[in-house]
């Protein structure tokens with residue numbers, strides 16, 4: 001089957017009219033960041049923030065129009081509200097050729113929040129949430145003002161790990177106040193829905209849930225907001241990576257998974273949306289016997305460091321498999337809080353310092369640029 005091309009995508013999108021402005025969305029320069037790869041199509045619809053949610057039907061219509069093209073396997077369209085003066089893709093021209101910085105679609109940041117970082121993993125169960133939590137707490141211990149956003153909406157674990165329950169209030173009647181424990185602000189879908197409610201999310205819902213947790217929450221002044229991403233590298237994750245103005249991403253992997261390339265997919269995903277990968281943390285790196293202190297490398301320790309070297313990204317540190325890490329997170333007093341002078345807390349603080357350093361070094365970055373493959 002013929003591979004679908006970018007110009008076919010744009011042609012299809014020319015058939016979609018913005019009902020309020022009486023022209024098609026390509027002519028209106030609303031379409032940008034078209035990326036086509038192996039039949040998977042992604043693009044962004046840039047919209048006036050004031051119209052935001054009202055344009056969901058238009059987003060869907062745009063997806064449908066592209067979906068009908070032969071050779072298209074999946075379509076993800078993302079609505080982005082941005083500051084004025086976008087440089088949009090024009091019909092025949094090569095997209096993405098605008099000079100860097102020349103009117104890139106800038107994703108509005110979250111006022112008061114200096115940097116947002118994502119913690120991601122190639123798959124579930126590698127300890128991503130445990131790492132996000134301890135990393136956030138370690139950053140706070142290092143003196144930063146920290147927020148923690150549980151975007152792992154499929155299995156929110158922050159309420160349990162952070163020892164928080166109850167529903168967020170809204171002091172101003174407009175925005176939700178995050179819950180606070182151990183000096184950091186936390187927002188999770190787990191606060192908003194009962195734990196046993198099955199959550200079925202579709203692309204646009206994921207987007208609006210995340211956007212709300214970012215923008216409709218009183219985060220106040222933060223040095224860093226740590227976002228615990230859902231596991232995996234599928235469309236939901238890509239959508240999130242695209243819709244959040246990320247300063248960078250941290251990848252969590254176990255030694256054996258990095259060998260299986262799961263984490264590599266994560267890397268590629270962030271590279272595609274031009275989010276800098278700050279580095280890899282190897283979790284469950286080796287096992288320390290709680291009885292005799294003997295260390296065993298159950299999962300061929302060191303895989304992540306070697307792999308990070310090969311991929312040219314930073315190795316941020318390794319955290320052993322230790323029952324105390326699991327027990328303390330499950331009990332709602334993460335190890336960084338429970339044993340602040342212990343070796344694990346020191347490890348997390350060292351990783352946190354490295355991450356903070358990297359954010360500073362790449363700080364003030366503008367929004368992701370879309371890489372056309």
Ligand code: ADP
Nearest residue numbers: 124125126127128129130284320321322325326
């Ligand atoms: P993910 O978010 O990747 O699904 P979690 O952070 O929920 O993973 O961790 C999965 C399980 O592994 C949890 O029970 C957690 O307590 C445990 N765990 C995570 N990291 C470690 C570690 N370094 N040592 C021991 N247990 C860990």
